[in-house]
Amino acid sequence: MKVLCFGVGQAGGNVLDALLRYEQRTNADYVVDAVAYNTASADLRGLDLVPEENRILFGADEVSGHGVGADNELAAELAERDSRQLLRGTDGAPTSTADAFLIFAGLGGGTGSGAAPVLAKHLNRVYEQPIYGVGVLPAADEGALYSRNAARSLKAFVDVTDHVFAFDNGAWAESGEDVAAAHESMNEELVRRLGILFASGEVGESERVGESVVDSSEVINTLRGGGISTIGYAASELPESDGGGGFSISGLLGGGSSSSDDVDSINRITTQTRKAVLGRLTLPCDVDSASRGLVVVSGPPEWLNRKAIERSRTWVEEQTGSMEVRGGDYPLPESNHVGVLVLLGDVSRSDRVAEIRSTAVEAEQDRREREVGDAAASEDKTEAVVDDRLDSL
Ligand code: GDP
Known part of the structure; x- marks a missing residue:
């Protein structure tokens, strides 16, 4: 993108x-x-x-x-x-x-x-x-x-x-x-x-080995409708001998037999997805207040197990209660990590935003009290804590 x-x-x-x-x-x-x-x-x-x-x-x-x-x-x-x-x-x-x-x-x-x-x-x-x-x-x-x-x-x-x-x-x-x-x-x-x-969203044609590569329209659609979003990310380092190849291709194809390689890949991706969402988000918030989501799994193509990505996407749907969670992969042939990024769009409950608002309303109230004098301000008090009194810039 x-x-x-x-x-x-x-x-x-x-x-x-x-x-x-x-x-x-x-x-x-x-x-x-x-x-x-x-x-x-x-x-x-x-x-x-x-x-x-x-x-x-x-x-x-x-x-x-x-x-x-x-x-x-x-x-x-x-x-x-x-x-x-x-x-x-x-x-x-x-x-x-x-x-x-x-x-x-x-x-x-x-x-x-x-x-x-x-x-x-x-x-x-x-x-x-x-x-x-x-x-x-x-x-x-x-x-x-x-x-x-x-x-x-x-x-x-x-x-x-x-x-x-x-x-x-x-x-x-x-x-x-x-x-x-x-x-x-x-x-x-x-x-x-x-x-x-x-x-x-900028993966070149030659790297499009998987069919579920994220593109810019998916990012744009996740953000459509406006609001505030938060992003989580977690990554796990791959064992040295396995990095950059040597992996069964069945995971990549998302197909049939579950080799131990697939199991490792699935475990890694689902674990990193949970860490991304339950760990530190760019804005701490109630995850179930997000309206939409996007899961991007990055790493060497042979690690990007289709089933695992789908499982992660479903898990994020369960956590958010949103039916609009997109998922895709981002192949990084040279990488020695599997990473999971989760974008949660239009979150409506964040203690931190609420705290900033209430501190702001108090500061605004103090300012008005100083401006209009004590007598007038005390009449004003009950209304002044209403959020709408905090004018937008
Ligand atoms: P401005 O130059 O007048 O727009 O003011 P600042 O950009 O310095 O805004 C102050 C706020 O930005 C404070 O909350 C700072 O902690 C924060 N801030 C300033 N520089 C940085 C930075 O490089 N990174 C981050 N994360 N916050 C910053």
Whole structure:
């Protein structure tokens, strides 16, 4: 699946850079072009692989390249004012070759949080392709302001995109670990999942040994209808002597006799599927609240047992209660791992999102109380906790 990528703000740019690095490292080719936006020139300079000519500074008349701090409303305003300049980011890009557009942003900060939904809205008006957000949620210990920013931005992002892939920094920082110090390893985890998802739809004709290779329409259909998604992934290393061949072909054909090889392959794939879903998801959520799913099993072709993939798909259907779970394989002849990626689309219950919303509503209530004075605010109180009072950006 070919994607045209946009990174907005610091986290957005960093994750985009990490995806480009991952793509390079895995000799893949799914990013048709990459553009980074920021109100802070230093952050743009700090990028590595986003081409220099694709780094766009906006809002410079107002903030002189110094950024907006954590003021996402200001960022949204500046993005709106400079929308033509933002759209110029696609001028030299081969837009027609992209199956989808992808916008990366940290939703708790200022620039990405405010400007990413504005960029999505403007791209949506011009281009036919689906637009997906990749939204990084702040950890709880990053403070109430970040939660408030994230809650409002997430609402806006979901409204204007075709789906938001969520990544929760809080779930990925090890306990006691500083979130900022963990960014690099978190970015690696996120881009590995996205990279596998996009690369799986890009398997060339010569590698299409199985008939159930995932293609881009399956990813797009899983995300159709909008919402927030989460991704799980688990992999197991293959024993050295068996890696890259020497395996019975019966597993590949999904046929008849169950050799011990098949049994090992089935066990590995079903175990990794459970680990992917029951282990750490990019956004922790109630798995049975997902509307759709996609299971992608990667590894050397002789390990991609058709029965096992079908069994994994059925298991994900049982866990989600959804009848719309797709499954397919992603042959990687040189790999010494069998990996399972599970994309859960349109999840409706996540404690972490609920927590961010309630922290945000409290912060908003405090702010209004300060603004309107104590007497007026106490009348306001009971209503103020209703989620609708939290305006979208
Ligand atoms: P902006 O530049 O104003 O858009 O602000 P940031 O992108 O720095 O947004 C702050 C939020 O993004 C906080 O929740 C940070 O923890 C998070 N963040 C910043 N950089 C990264 C990164 O490289 N990776 C991840 N996962 N989160 C980041």
